[in-house]
Structures are given as C-alpha cells and as structure tokens.
Amino acid sequence: MRIYFENGNTIIENVPDFDLEQTLECGQCFRFYKQSDHDYVIVAYKRLLHIVQSENKLIFYDTAIGDVEHFWVDYFDLKRDYGSIKQFLSENDEILIPAINEKWGVRLLNQEFHEMIISFIISQNKQIPHIKKIVRDISENYGEYLGEVNGEKYYSFPDIDALSKITEEDYRKLKTGFRAPYLFDASQKLYSSEISEQLFDNLNEDDALKLLTKVKGVGNKVANCVMLFSLNYRASFPIDVWIKRIMEELYFKEETDKSIIQKFAKEKYGEYGGYAQQYLFCFGRDNKVGK
DNA sequence: TCCCAGGTAGATC
DNA sequence: GATCTACATGGG
Numbered sequence: 001m002r003i004y005f006e007n008g009n010t011i012i013e014n015v016p017d018f019d020l021e022q023t024l025e026c027g028q029c030f031r032f033y034k035q036s037d038h039d040y041v042i043v044a045y046k047r048l049l050h051i052v053q054s055e056n057k058l059i060f061y062d063t064a065i066g067d068v069e070h071f072w073v074d075y076f077d078l079k080r081d082y083g084s085i086k087q088f089l090s091e092n093d094e095i096l097i098p099a100i101n102e103k104w105g106v107r108l109l110n111q112e113f114h115e116m117i118i119s120f121i122i123s124q125n126k127q128i129p130h131i132k133k134i135v136r137d138i139s140e141n142y143g144e145y146l147g148e149v150n151g152e153k154y155y156s157f158p159d160i161d162a163l164s165k166i167t168e169e170d171y172r173k174l175k176t177g178f179r180a181p182y183l184f185d186a187s188q189k190l191y192s193s194e195i196s197e198q199l200f201d202n203l204n205e206d207d208a209l210k211l212l213t214k215v216k217g218v219g220n221k222v223a224n225c226v227m228l229f230s231l232n233y234r235a236s237f238p239i240d241v242w243i244k245r246i247m248e249e250l251y252f253k254e255e256t257d258k259s260i261i262q263k264f265a266k267e268k269y270g271e272y273g274g275y276a277q278q279y280l281f282c283f284g285r286d287n288k289v290g291k
Numbered sequence: 292t293c294c295c296a297g298g299t300a301g302a303t304c
Numbered sequence: 305g306a307t308c309t310a311c312a313t314g315g316g
Binding site for chain 3: 127
C-alpha cells in the first residue's frame with residue numbers, strides 16, 4: 001500500500017483484498033450512494049466522502065491525507081490482513097471457497113455504534129432499499145448538513161443528543177411503523193448512557209449480547225449486527241432470513257432452526273464467524289442461493 | 292388481493 | 305423452553 005496526496009485528493013495504491021463495490025453493496029452499510037461504477041458517496045461519523053476505485057487506485061476526493069490515514073483507513077478496515085483470514089476459512093471449509101473467490105474484496109466496515117443500533121432496529125422485516133430511505137430521511141431531518149456532491153446534499157446521521165429529541169410520534173412520521181417505540185427506547189437508552197459504546201470495552205460476546213438486547217426491538221439478529229459492524233466482535237454471526245436459507249442450502253439440505261445454525265457457525269468458523277457470514281451473505285444473495 | 296421483507300415482543304402451551 | 309402471531313409500510 002502506498003499513500004500520497006495529489007491535486008487535492010488522497011490516493012492509496014495497491015490495497016489488497018479490497019473491492020469498494022463489494023464492500024458497500026453487501027448489506028452491512030446503509031449510508032452509501034452510488035454515482036456510477038466504482039464511484040460512491042459515503043456518509044459516516046459526520047463525514048462526507050466521495051471515493052472512486054479504479055484499477056489499483058483508491059481515490060479520496062477533496063480529502064486530506066491525514067483524514068485518510070487517521071480515519072478512513074480504519075473505517076474501511078484496510079490495516080487488517082484479509083489474506084490470512086481468507087486462507088484460514090478456505091482451508092477450514094471448502095464450501096466457503098466459491099463465496100470467498102467471488103466476493104474476494106469484501107471487508108468489514110467499522111461503523112458508528114449508535115447509528116448501527118438505530119439502523120438495524122429499522123431493518124427488521126424490511127427490504128434494504130427501504131431501510132436506506134428511512135435512514136436517509138432521519139439524517140435529513142435531524143442530522144447536520146455536510147456538503148454537496150454532484151448537486152446532491154448530504155446530512156450526517158444524527159448524534160446521540162439529536163436522537164434524544166426525536167419523539168415516538170416523530171419516528172412514526174418517518175414511516176417506521178411498529179418500530180417507532182423501539183427507536184424511541186433505543187434513543188433514550190443511548191442518551192442516558194444505559195447503553196454506550198464504552199460499556200463493551202471489557203465484555204465477552206455473551207454479555208454484550210445480553211446488554212444490547214435490553215433495548216426494545218433488539219433481538220439476537222440485530223444485536224449480532226451491531227456487535228459485528230460497530231463493536232469489533234468479529235466472531236458474531238448474524239442469522240437473518242438470507243443466511244438461514246443459504247446455510248440450509250449449502251450445509252444442512254433441510255429446514256434448520258436458527259439456534260442450530262448459530263451453534264454450527266460457532267464451531268465451524270470460530271473467531272472468524274463474522275467474515276464467513278459476510279462472504280456467505282454477499283455470495284448467496286447475488287446468486288440467489290436457496291431461492 | 293396476497294405475500295414477503297437483513298425480526299422481535301408478548302401470549303400461549 | 306419451544307412455537308405462534310401481530311406488527312406498519314412498501315413493493316412485486
């Protein structure tokens with residue numbers, strides 16, 4: 001990897017095991033906006049990024065080299081050695097090989113904690129495009145203006161203070177339906193610090209899950225997503241309808257209870273559960289595995 | 292019109 | 305504890 005600044009943009013060359021499109025489009029993130037092929041706008045942590053991947057270059061438009069080095073590199077998880085992760089998973093389980101080969105460039109993003117809680121509460125019983133729309137609406141109504149790209153305005157996801165001012169009725173107006181009381185409960189618990197990122201500093205997986213599921217509307221699946229995508233619990237293996245179908249098709253060959261799949265994943269993938277889940281999810285969804 | 296969507300809480304057995 | 309269902313809203 002070589003990083004340098006040129007004409008107002010920061011460029012990283014030769015990032016291994018990373019494909020921008022695969023990473024963004026695989027369902028872990030709701031705050032990306034495709035401009036054209038390999039050309040995206042991303043909003044994260046009150047920052048706005050216009051980024052393009054072409055050949056061996058990753059171009060961060062109008063971005064200081066320090067911002068890339070100290071923020072975006074970590075956000076995209078670029079310091080981690082995915083080569084050895086993929087090698088471990090491939091040697092351990094040949095069923096994963098086609099998924100890893102096709103989705104070779106997926107990395108797990110390090111996203112903001114409170115945004116993940118709210119976003120994945122919204123996600124229950126909804127399709128991804130609609131989740132994206134609601135998250136965007138929340139940001140436009142309660143977030144801060146960040147800037148404009150290609151004539152389009154972008155707003156940050158509201159911080160915890162801003163979230164605390166959203167009433168249950170406000171959430172209903174944003175078309176969140178039966179999730180409105182859940183979102184209100186989560187916002188209040190975040191504001192009171194009954195739930196906070198710090199509390200997870202020294203928590204094992206089981207205790208983290210217990211703490212998160214104190215929030216109304218956060219069950220096993222949502223909690224695992226929050227843990228995997230924002231708290232660095234890379235063993236977490238969220239099981240949704242897709243993963244359930246995919247695992248049934250690839251491993252079990254019959255209807256299988258989620259609890260059995262959960263246990264199986266833990267034994268099979270161990271500390272790499274989250275990576276396996278992403279490769280399987282992206283690959284399975286694109287190829288309609290189990291449908 | 293009917294069915295499903297990155298599920299979960301609450302009721303019931 | 306395991307199983308069943310209602311839950312708002314939008315799209316196929």
